[in-house]
Amino acid sequence: MDIYNGWLIVNSYYNPAKFNSLYKLLQESAEKAGLRFSKWTSDQRPTVIGSAARDPKPSFVLFWDKDIQLAKTMELSGLKLFNSAESIALADDKIETLLKLAEKGVPIPDTIPAPTCFPNCKRNPASAEQAAKILGWPLVIKENVGSFGQQVYLANNVKEAERILTHIGEHDCHFQRFIADSAGRDLRVTVVGGKVVCAMERRSQSKQQFRSNMELGGVGSARNITPYEEKIAVEAAEALGLDFAGVDILMGKEENERYVCEVNSNPQLQSTIDTCGINPATNIMWHIRSQIKSAE
Ligand SMILES: Nc1ncnc2c1ncn2[C@@H]1O[C@H](COP(=O)(O)OP(=O)(O)O)[C@@H](O)[C@H]1O
Numbered sequence: 001m002d003i004y005n006g007w008l009i010v011n012s013y014y015n016p017a018k019f020n021s022l023y024k025l026l027q028e029s030a031e032k033a034g035l036r037f038s039k040w041t042s043d044q045r046p047t048v049i050g051s052a053a054r055d056p057k058p059s060f061v062l063f064w065d066k067d068i069q070l071a072k073t074m075e076l077s078g079l080k081l082f083n084s085a086e087s088i089a090l091a092d093d094k095i096e097t098l099l100k101l102a103e104k105g106v107p108i109p110d111t112i113p114a115p116t117c118f119p120n121c122k123r124n125p126a127s128a129e130q131a132a133k134i135l136g137w138p139l140v141i142k143e144n145v146g147s148f149g150q151q152v153y154l155a156n157n158v159k160e161a162e163r164i165l166t167h168i169g170e171h172d173c174h175f176q177r178f179i180a181d182s183a184g185r186d187l188r189v190t191v192v193g194g195k196v197v198c199a200m201e202r203r204s205q206s207k208q209q210f211r212s213n214m215e216l217g218g219v220g221s222a223r224n225i226t227p228y229e230e231k232i233a234v235e236a237a238e239a240l241g242l243d244f245a246g247v248d249i250l251m252g253k254e255e256n257e258r259y260v261c262e263v264n265s266n267p268q269l270q271s272t273i274d275t276c277g278i279n280p281a282t283n284i285m286w287h288i289r290s291q292i293k294s295a296e
C-alpha cells in the first residue's frame, strides 16, 4: 500500500489534555489506511497569503481546528484540506449553517437572526419579544458560534430573554423555535464521505436540562436511524460540503418531524466510539485516502 504523508493542524491555544488521546486515535486510525501525519499547532506552519506552500508539500491536511483564515490561506497555497475551509466556515456559524440548509431544502427549526449589536451598544429585549410572537415561548436563544451547549439558552419570558441577551452582548445570536418534544434529547449522526457511519440518541439526565450535550451530562445510546433521518443527515453534510460531520437532529413527535439544528465539522470521536462501538476516524482516513487517490 502506498503511504501518504500529511499534516494534522490543531489550535495553538485550545489544547486540553483529553486531546492527546484524540491525536493518538487519529494517528492509529490513519496508519490503518496508509496515511501518516505530523502534528502542528496553527502557529507552526506560517503561510504567506498568496504564496505557494513550501516543499515538501503534504498530500493532505487534516484540519482539526476552526481557524478559517488559516484554512483559506493554506488552500490558496495549494494544500488539500479535510474538512475544507469553506465547509468549516459554514459549519462553525450556526446561522450560516441554517441558511445553507434552508437553501438546500434540509429541514431546520424556525429561526430568526437577532439584530447585529455593535460594541458599546445594548441589546433590546424587544427583539426577543418580536421573535416570540412568531416562534412562541419558551424561546431558544443561541450565539451563532458556540460548542458543547455552552452558548445555547432557553428563555421562558421576556425578562429571562433580557438577562440572556445582556449576557450575550455583542456576540451574534439568533432566536429559534423550541422543539418541545426534543427537550433533553437529540440525535447525533456521524457522516463520512456522504454515508452515515453511526448514530446515537443523547439524553440529558435532568428534567431541568433541555440541552443533551454530553459535556453537560447527556448520556448517549446507539440507535438505528430511520431512512428519513439518514437522508437529512447526509443531505446536511453534503449541503455544507463536509467530508466528515457530526449532524445534530432534533426530534418532534412524528417520524417526519426532524430538524437539523447544527452540524459539527470536528465531530466527537471518543464518545461515539464508547456509545456505538464504531470508530469513525477509520472511515475518515479511508475517505481521505480515496480522495487523494482520485485526485492523482
Ligand atoms: N430549537 C431547539 N429545541 C429544543 N432543543 C434544542 C434546540 N436547539 C438546541 N437544543 C438542545 O441544545 C443542544 C445544543 O444545541 P446545539 O445547537 O447543538 O449547540 P452546540 O453547538 O452547543 O452543541 C442540542 O443538542 C439540543 O439538545
Ligand SMILES: [Mg+2]
Pocket (backbone or CB within 6 Å): 148, 149, 248, 262
Ligand atoms: Mg450540538
